[in-house]
Amino acid sequence: xxxxxxxxxxxxxxxxxxxxxxSTCFVNHCHEQTRxxxxxxxxxxxxxxxxxAVSGGKDSLALWHLLHELGYxxxxxxxxxxxxxxxxxxxxxxxxFAARFGFQLHEIDLPTDVGFDIPGGARVARRAPCSACGxxxxxxFNQAALRLGYPAIATGHNLxxxxxxxxxxxxxxxxxxxxxxxxxxPESSGFARKVKPLVRLGEREMAAYCVVHRIDYILDECPMxxxxxxLHYKELLNSLEASSPGAKAAFLFNFLDRARGRFAxxxxxxxxxxxxxxxxxxxxxxxxxxxxxxxxxxxxxSGEPVILRSRTP
Amino acid sequence: xxxRLRNPTRDVExxxxxxxxxxxxxxxxxxxxxxxxxNDELVTRDARIADSDDIEVRAVTSGGSA
Numbered sequence: 001x002x003x004x005x006x007x008x009x010x011x012x013x014x015x016x017x018x019x020x021x022x023s024t025c026f027v028n029h030c031h032e033q034t035r036x037x038x039x040x041x042x043x044x045x046x047x048x049x050x051x052x053a054v055s056g057g058k059d060s061l062a063l064w065h066l067l068h069e070l071g072y073x074x075x076x077x078x079x080x081x082x083x084x085x086x087x088x089x090x091x092x093x094x095x096x097f098a099a100r101f102g103f104q105l106h107e108i109d110l111p112t113d114v115g116f117d118i119p120g121g122a123r124v125a126r127r128a129p130c131s132a133c134g135x136x137x138x139x140x141f142n143q144a145a146l147r148l149g150y151p152a153i154a155t156g157h158n159l160x161x162x163x164x165x166x167x168x169x170x171x172x173x174x175x176x177x178x179x180x181x182x183x184x185x186p187e188s189s190g191f192a193r194k195v196k197p198l199v200r201l202g203e204r205e206m207a208a209y210c211v212v213h214r215i216d217y218i219l220d221e222c223p224m225x226x227x228x229x230x231l232h233y234k235e236l237l238n239s240l241e242a243s244s245p246g247a248k249a250a251f252l253f254n255f256l257d258r259a260r261g262r263f264a265x266x267x268x269x270x271x272x273x274x275x276x277x278x279x280x281x282x283x284x285x286x287x288x289x290x291x292x293x294x295x296x297x298x299x300x301x302s303g304e305p306v307i308l309r310s311r312t313p
Numbered sequence: 314x315x316x317r318l319r320n321p322t323r324d325v326e327x328x329x330x331x332x333x334x335x336x337x338x339x340x341x342x343x344x345x346x347x348x349x350x351x352n353d354e355l356v357t358r359d360a361r362i363a364d365s366d367d368i369e370v371r372a373v374t375s376g377g378s379a
Contacts, residue, residue: 001357011355012348020357057375160374207348207373211355219320221375234374238345 015245033200041183043195049073051150056090058217059156080109082117105311113307115299129224139291145192152193160203163248164233179263190283279303319371334358
Protein backbone atom coordinates (compact mmCIF):
# COMPACT_ATOMS: atom_id res chain seq x y z
CA UNK A 1 0.00 0.00 0.00
CA UNK A 2 1.32 3.45 -0.96
CA UNK A 3 1.03 6.81 0.75
CA UNK A 4 -1.75 8.86 -0.86
CA UNK A 5 0.36 12.00 -0.79
CA UNK A 6 3.89 10.95 -1.75
CA UNK A 7 3.59 7.28 -2.90
CA UNK A 8 6.17 6.08 -0.35
CA UNK A 9 5.33 2.79 1.46
CA UNK A 10 2.39 3.41 3.81
CA UNK A 11 2.48 2.64 7.53
CA UNK A 12 -1.21 3.22 8.27
CA UNK A 13 -4.48 3.03 6.39
CA UNK A 14 -7.31 5.37 7.43
CA UNK A 15 -10.42 4.08 5.71
CA UNK A 16 -12.63 6.96 6.86
CA UNK A 17 -10.34 9.29 4.87
CA UNK A 18 -10.04 6.74 2.05
CA UNK A 19 -6.28 7.17 2.48
CA UNK A 20 -3.03 5.57 3.58
CA UNK A 21 0.01 7.53 4.76
CA UNK A 22 3.75 7.06 5.10
CA SER A 23 5.35 8.03 8.40
CA THR A 24 6.10 11.66 7.44
CA CYS A 25 2.73 12.34 5.80
CA PHE A 26 0.91 10.65 8.70
CA VAL A 27 2.53 13.00 11.21
CA ASN A 28 1.58 15.93 8.95
CA HIS A 29 -1.98 14.58 8.87
CA CYS A 30 -2.07 14.55 12.70
CA HIS A 31 -0.78 18.13 12.78
CA GLU A 32 -3.38 19.25 10.24
CA GLN A 33 -6.29 17.57 12.02
CA THR A 34 -5.26 19.00 15.39
CA ARG A 35 -4.70 22.48 13.94
CA UNK A 36 -8.08 22.32 12.20
CA UNK A 37 -9.90 21.27 15.40
CA UNK A 38 -8.25 24.09 17.37
CA UNK A 39 -9.15 26.61 14.65
CA UNK A 40 -12.70 25.45 13.86
CA UNK A 41 -13.79 25.34 17.50
CA UNK A 42 -11.70 28.37 18.57
CA UNK A 43 -9.96 26.39 21.30
CA UNK A 44 -6.68 28.27 21.73
CA UNK A 45 -4.93 31.42 20.59
CA UNK A 46 -1.62 30.87 18.73
CA UNK A 47 1.20 30.13 21.19
CA UNK A 48 -1.13 30.25 24.21
CA UNK A 49 -0.32 28.62 27.56
CA UNK A 50 -2.34 25.48 28.13
CA UNK A 51 -2.41 22.85 30.88
CA UNK A 52 -2.56 19.32 29.47
CA ALA A 53 -4.21 16.64 31.61
CA VAL A 54 -1.80 13.71 31.26
CA SER A 55 -2.39 10.12 32.35
CA GLY A 56 0.53 8.21 30.82
CA GLY A 57 -1.77 6.83 28.11
CA LYS A 58 -1.34 7.27 24.36
CA ASP A 59 -3.85 10.08 23.89
CA SER A 60 -2.63 12.50 26.53
CA LEU A 61 1.07 11.99 25.79
CA ALA A 62 0.47 12.35 22.04
CA LEU A 63 -1.60 15.49 22.69
CA TRP A 64 1.13 17.02 24.84
CA HIS A 65 3.70 16.30 22.11
CA LEU A 66 1.42 17.61 19.33
CA LEU A 67 0.65 20.88 21.12
CA HIS A 68 4.38 21.58 21.50
CA GLU A 69 4.94 20.72 17.84
CA LEU A 70 2.24 23.26 16.95
CA GLY A 71 3.88 25.99 19.02
CA TYR A 72 1.71 26.05 22.17
CA UNK A 73 3.22 26.56 25.62
CA UNK A 74 1.82 23.26 26.88
CA UNK A 75 2.62 22.06 30.41
CA UNK A 76 1.38 18.79 31.91
CA UNK A 77 -0.62 17.97 35.02
CA UNK A 78 -0.60 14.37 36.25
CA UNK A 79 -3.08 13.22 38.87
CA UNK A 80 -2.01 10.11 40.83
CA UNK A 81 -5.17 8.07 41.41
CA UNK A 82 -3.84 5.58 43.96
CA UNK A 83 -4.71 2.55 41.82
CA UNK A 84 -1.79 0.35 42.95
CA UNK A 85 0.77 -0.68 40.27
CA UNK A 86 -1.30 0.90 37.49
CA UNK A 87 -0.78 4.36 38.99
CA UNK A 88 2.92 3.70 39.65
CA UNK A 89 3.48 2.68 36.03
CA UNK A 90 1.41 5.59 34.68
CA UNK A 91 3.38 8.11 36.74
CA UNK A 92 6.68 6.63 35.55
CA UNK A 93 5.62 6.96 31.86
CA UNK A 94 4.59 10.60 32.37
CA UNK A 95 7.78 11.56 34.23
CA UNK A 96 10.01 9.81 31.67
CA PHE A 97 8.17 11.54 28.82
CA ALA A 98 8.46 14.99 30.46
CA ALA A 99 12.16 14.45 31.15
CA ARG A 100 12.86 13.18 27.60
CA PHE A 101 11.28 16.20 25.90
CA GLY A 102 12.08 18.77 28.61
CA PHE A 103 8.44 19.64 29.30
CA GLN A 104 7.15 21.24 32.54
CA LEU A 105 5.14 18.76 34.65
CA HIS A 106 2.87 19.44 37.64
CA GLU A 107 1.61 16.62 39.84
CA ILE A 108 -1.10 15.99 42.43
CA ASP A 109 -1.18 12.68 44.28
CA LEU A 110 -4.74 11.90 45.32
CA PRO A 111 -3.91 9.67 48.35
CA THR A 112 -1.11 11.88 49.69
CA ASP A 113 -2.35 15.35 48.78
CA VAL A 114 -6.13 14.98 48.88
CA GLY A 115 -6.64 12.16 51.39
CA PHE A 116 -8.23 9.31 49.43
CA ASP A 117 -7.66 7.02 46.46
CA ILE A 118 -10.10 6.11 43.70
CA PRO A 119 -10.89 2.53 44.82
CA GLY A 120 -11.53 3.68 48.40
CA GLY A 121 -13.37 6.85 47.41
CA ALA A 122 -15.65 4.98 45.02
CA ARG A 123 -16.43 2.36 47.68
CA VAL A 124 -17.24 4.82 50.45
CA ALA A 125 -19.23 7.16 48.21
CA ARG A 126 -20.99 4.23 46.50
CA ARG A 127 -20.03 5.58 43.09
CA ALA A 128 -18.70 3.64 40.09
CA PRO A 129 -14.87 3.99 40.09
CA CYS A 130 -14.94 5.77 36.69
CA SER A 131 -17.47 8.22 38.10
CA ALA A 132 -15.35 9.03 41.17
CA CYS A 133 -12.27 9.29 38.93
CA GLY A 134 -13.95 11.60 36.40
CA UNK A 135 -15.34 13.83 39.15
CA UNK A 136 -11.93 14.10 40.83
CA UNK A 137 -10.14 14.85 37.56
CA UNK A 138 -12.62 17.53 36.46
CA UNK A 139 -12.49 19.27 39.84
CA UNK A 140 -8.75 19.08 40.49
CA PHE A 141 -7.64 19.92 36.93
CA ASN A 142 -9.92 22.95 36.97
CA GLN A 143 -8.72 24.11 40.38
CA ALA A 144 -5.08 23.64 39.35
CA ALA A 145 -5.54 25.60 36.10
CA LEU A 146 -7.15 28.50 37.97
CA ARG A 147 -4.45 28.53 40.68
CA LEU A 148 -1.56 28.28 38.22
CA GLY A 149 -3.02 30.84 35.81
CA TYR A 150 -3.58 28.62 32.77
CA PRO A 151 -6.46 29.95 30.66
CA ALA A 152 -7.26 26.50 29.25
CA ILE A 153 -7.12 22.80 30.09
CA ALA A 154 -6.57 20.37 27.20
CA THR A 155 -7.66 16.74 27.49
CA GLY A 156 -6.82 13.81 25.22
CA HIS A 157 -10.41 12.91 24.33
CA ASN A 158 -10.32 11.66 20.74
CA LEU A 159 -12.91 10.97 18.06
CA UNK A 160 -13.61 7.46 19.40
CA UNK A 161 -14.08 8.75 22.96
CA UNK A 162 -16.47 11.48 21.86
CA UNK A 163 -18.47 9.20 19.55
CA UNK A 164 -18.83 6.61 22.35
CA UNK A 165 -19.95 9.26 24.84
CA UNK A 166 -22.44 10.59 22.28
CA UNK A 167 -23.83 7.10 21.73
CA UNK A 168 -24.34 6.67 25.48
CA UNK A 169 -25.93 10.10 25.87
CA UNK A 170 -28.20 9.48 22.88
CA UNK A 171 -29.32 6.05 24.07
CA UNK A 172 -30.52 7.76 27.26
CA UNK A 173 -31.60 10.99 25.50
CA UNK A 174 -29.81 12.79 28.30
CA UNK A 175 -30.42 16.43 27.39
CA UNK A 176 -28.00 17.94 29.90
CA UNK A 177 -25.08 15.76 28.77
CA UNK A 178 -25.96 16.23 25.08
CA UNK A 179 -25.98 19.99 25.62
CA UNK A 180 -22.52 19.95 27.21
CA UNK A 181 -20.93 17.64 24.62
CA UNK A 182 -18.75 19.95 22.56
CA UNK A 183 -15.00 20.09 21.76
CA UNK A 184 -14.64 23.35 23.69
CA UNK A 185 -16.35 24.52 26.87
CA PRO A 186 -15.70 28.26 27.25
CA GLU A 187 -14.31 29.75 30.43
CA SER A 188 -16.78 31.26 32.89
CA SER A 189 -16.77 32.30 36.53
CA GLY A 190 -14.91 29.55 38.41
CA PHE A 191 -14.19 27.49 35.30
CA ALA A 192 -11.11 27.45 33.06
CA ARG A 193 -11.74 26.81 29.36
CA LYS A 194 -11.71 23.10 28.47
CA VAL A 195 -10.58 21.96 25.03
CA LYS A 196 -10.33 18.64 23.19
CA PRO A 197 -7.85 19.16 20.33
CA LEU A 198 -7.82 15.45 19.33
CA VAL A 199 -11.51 15.36 18.45
CA ARG A 200 -10.73 14.87 14.75
CA LEU A 201 -8.27 11.97 15.36
CA GLY A 202 -9.14 8.38 16.25
CA GLU A 203 -7.58 5.99 18.75
CA ARG A 204 -5.61 4.14 16.07
CA GLU A 205 -4.10 7.40 14.94
CA MET A 206 -3.00 8.32 18.47
CA ALA A 207 -1.47 4.89 19.11
CA ALA A 208 0.29 5.07 15.72
CA TYR A 209 1.53 8.61 16.48
CA CYS A 210 3.14 7.28 19.68
CA VAL A 211 4.77 4.35 17.86
CA VAL A 212 6.17 6.66 15.16
CA HIS A 213 7.66 8.98 17.82
CA ARG A 214 8.76 6.05 20.05
CA ILE A 215 6.61 7.43 22.88
CA ASP A 216 6.42 4.81 25.63
CA TYR A 217 2.81 4.94 26.85
CA ILE A 218 1.02 2.65 29.30
CA LEU A 219 -0.63 -0.17 27.37
CA ASP A 220 -2.60 -1.76 30.17
CA GLU A 221 -6.17 -0.68 30.61
CA CYS A 222 -7.06 0.82 33.98
CA PRO A 223 -8.16 -2.17 36.12
CA MET A 224 -11.09 -0.13 37.43
CA UNK A 225 -12.46 0.47 33.90
CA UNK A 226 -12.85 -3.18 32.89
CA UNK A 227 -16.35 -3.95 31.66
CA UNK A 228 -17.61 -0.39 31.71
CA UNK A 229 -20.29 0.76 29.25
CA UNK A 230 -17.97 3.21 27.51
CA LEU A 231 -15.71 0.38 26.29
CA HIS A 232 -18.74 -1.57 25.09
CA TYR A 233 -19.98 1.43 23.08
CA LYS A 234 -16.54 1.67 21.44
CA GLU A 235 -16.71 -1.98 20.39
CA LEU A 236 -20.15 -1.42 18.86
CA LEU A 237 -18.95 1.65 16.98
CA ASN A 238 -15.84 -0.16 15.72
CA SER A 239 -18.02 -2.95 14.32
CA LEU A 240 -20.14 -0.32 12.57
CA GLU A 241 -17.03 1.45 11.27
CA ALA A 242 -15.67 -1.82 9.83
CA SER A 243 -18.68 -2.15 7.51
CA SER A 244 -19.27 1.58 7.05
CA PRO A 245 -16.02 3.60 7.15
CA GLY A 246 -16.64 7.15 8.32
CA ALA A 247 -19.77 6.29 10.29
CA LYS A 248 -18.24 7.32 13.62
CA ALA A 249 -17.07 10.70 12.36
CA ALA A 250 -20.42 11.35 10.64
CA PHE A 251 -22.32 10.45 13.83
CA LEU A 252 -20.26 12.86 15.94
CA PHE A 253 -19.73 15.80 13.60
CA ASN A 254 -23.28 15.83 12.24
CA PHE A 255 -24.49 15.97 15.84
CA LEU A 256 -22.13 18.86 16.61
CA ASP A 257 -23.06 20.75 13.43
CA ARG A 258 -26.79 20.10 13.24
CA ALA A 259 -28.27 18.83 16.49
CA ARG A 260 -26.41 20.06 19.53
CA GLY A 261 -27.76 23.62 19.25
CA ARG A 262 -31.23 22.28 19.99
CA PHE A 263 -30.11 21.60 23.56
CA ALA A 264 -28.44 25.00 24.15
CA UNK A 265 -31.17 26.23 26.52
CA UNK A 266 -30.37 23.41 28.94
CA UNK A 267 -26.80 24.69 29.40
CA UNK A 268 -27.97 28.28 29.99
CA UNK A 269 -30.47 27.11 32.61
CA UNK A 270 -27.82 25.00 34.35
CA UNK A 271 -25.25 27.81 34.47
CA UNK A 272 -27.81 30.29 35.81
CA UNK A 273 -28.49 27.92 38.71
CA UNK A 274 -24.84 27.61 39.85
CA UNK A 275 -23.55 29.14 43.09
CA UNK A 276 -20.25 28.91 44.97
CA UNK A 277 -19.58 25.70 46.94
CA UNK A 278 -19.78 26.50 50.67
CA UNK A 279 -16.52 24.58 51.26
CA UNK A 280 -14.18 25.22 48.30
CA UNK A 281 -15.91 28.00 46.34
CA UNK A 282 -16.16 26.04 43.06
CA UNK A 283 -19.39 26.54 41.07
CA UNK A 284 -22.05 23.98 42.03
CA UNK A 285 -25.81 23.52 41.72
CA UNK A 286 -26.03 22.57 45.43
CA UNK A 287 -24.68 24.02 48.69
CA UNK A 288 -21.57 21.82 48.65
CA UNK A 289 -19.99 20.58 45.39
CA UNK A 290 -19.90 16.87 44.50
CA UNK A 291 -16.11 16.70 44.87
CA UNK A 292 -16.11 18.16 48.42
CA UNK A 293 -18.86 15.69 49.39
CA UNK A 294 -16.78 12.83 47.94
CA UNK A 295 -13.65 14.03 49.73
CA UNK A 296 -15.48 14.47 53.04
CA UNK A 297 -16.92 10.94 52.90
CA UNK A 298 -13.67 9.33 51.71
CA UNK A 299 -11.12 11.18 53.86
CA UNK A 300 -13.10 12.84 56.64
CA UNK A 301 -12.10 16.37 55.64
CA SER A 302 -12.53 18.75 52.69
CA GLY A 303 -11.83 22.27 51.52
CA GLU A 304 -8.06 22.34 52.12
CA PRO A 305 -6.07 23.84 49.21
CA VAL A 306 -4.60 21.00 47.16
CA ILE A 307 -0.81 20.66 47.10
CA LEU A 308 0.74 20.92 43.63
CA ARG A 309 4.24 19.58 42.97
CA SER A 310 6.07 20.96 39.98
CA ARG A 311 9.02 19.41 38.16
CA THR A 312 11.07 21.93 36.28
CA PRO A 313 12.56 20.46 33.08
CA UNK B 314 4.45 -17.80 13.39
CA UNK B 315 4.32 -16.42 16.93
CA UNK B 316 2.08 -13.37 17.32
CA ARG B 317 2.17 -11.17 20.39
CA LEU B 318 -1.23 -9.72 21.28
CA ARG B 319 -1.11 -6.70 23.55
CA ASN B 320 -3.54 -5.48 26.14
CA PRO B 321 -3.90 -7.94 27.62
CA THR B 322 -0.53 -9.45 26.68
CA ARG B 323 -0.48 -13.03 25.40
CA ASP B 324 1.23 -14.97 22.60
CA VAL B 325 -0.56 -17.11 20.01
CA GLU B 326 0.74 -19.43 17.27
CA UNK B 327 -0.69 -18.93 13.78
CA UNK B 328 0.29 -20.79 10.61
CA UNK B 329 2.13 -18.56 8.13
CA UNK B 330 3.17 -16.87 5.97
CA UNK B 331 0.23 -14.49 5.79
CA UNK B 332 -0.71 -10.92 5.06
CA UNK B 333 -1.59 -8.70 8.02
CA UNK B 334 -5.20 -8.58 6.81
CA UNK B 335 -5.41 -12.40 6.73
CA UNK B 336 -3.82 -12.58 10.18
CA UNK B 337 -6.44 -10.24 11.68
CA UNK B 338 -9.19 -12.22 9.99
CA UNK B 339 -7.79 -15.49 11.38
CA UNK B 340 -7.74 -13.95 14.86
CA UNK B 341 -11.27 -12.47 14.41
CA UNK B 342 -9.95 -8.99 15.24
CA UNK B 343 -11.71 -5.86 13.95
CA UNK B 344 -8.95 -3.90 12.12
CA UNK B 345 -10.35 -0.59 13.40
CA UNK B 346 -9.49 -1.61 16.98
CA UNK B 347 -5.75 -2.37 16.54
CA UNK B 348 -2.44 -1.30 15.07
CA UNK B 349 0.03 -3.89 13.78
CA UNK B 350 3.76 -3.58 14.42
CA UNK B 351 6.12 -5.71 12.30
CA ASN B 352 9.77 -5.72 13.39
CA ASP B 353 9.25 -2.42 15.28
CA GLU B 354 7.54 -0.64 12.36
CA LEU B 355 3.85 0.02 11.69
CA VAL B 356 2.41 -1.83 8.72
CA THR B 357 -0.80 -1.85 6.68
CA ARG B 358 -3.07 -4.83 6.02
CA ASP B 359 -1.36 -5.82 2.75
CA ALA B 360 2.07 -6.34 4.39
CA ARG B 361 3.33 -9.95 4.25
CA ILE B 362 4.51 -11.64 7.43
CA ALA B 363 7.08 -14.44 7.43
CA ASP B 364 7.48 -17.06 10.15
CA SER B 365 10.69 -15.40 11.34
CA ASP B 366 9.10 -11.94 11.78
CA ASP B 367 8.47 -10.29 15.12
CA ILE B 368 4.78 -9.34 14.99
CA GLU B 369 2.67 -7.46 17.52
CA VAL B 370 -1.07 -6.77 17.30
CA ARG B 371 -1.78 -3.94 19.73
CA ALA B 372 -5.30 -3.07 20.84
CA VAL B 373 -5.91 0.68 20.90
CA THR B 374 -9.27 0.90 22.66
CA SER B 375 -8.99 2.52 26.05
CA GLY B 376 -10.69 4.70 28.56
CA GLY B 377 -13.22 5.07 31.29
CA SER B 378 -16.35 7.17 31.10
CA ALA B 379 -14.82 10.41 32.39
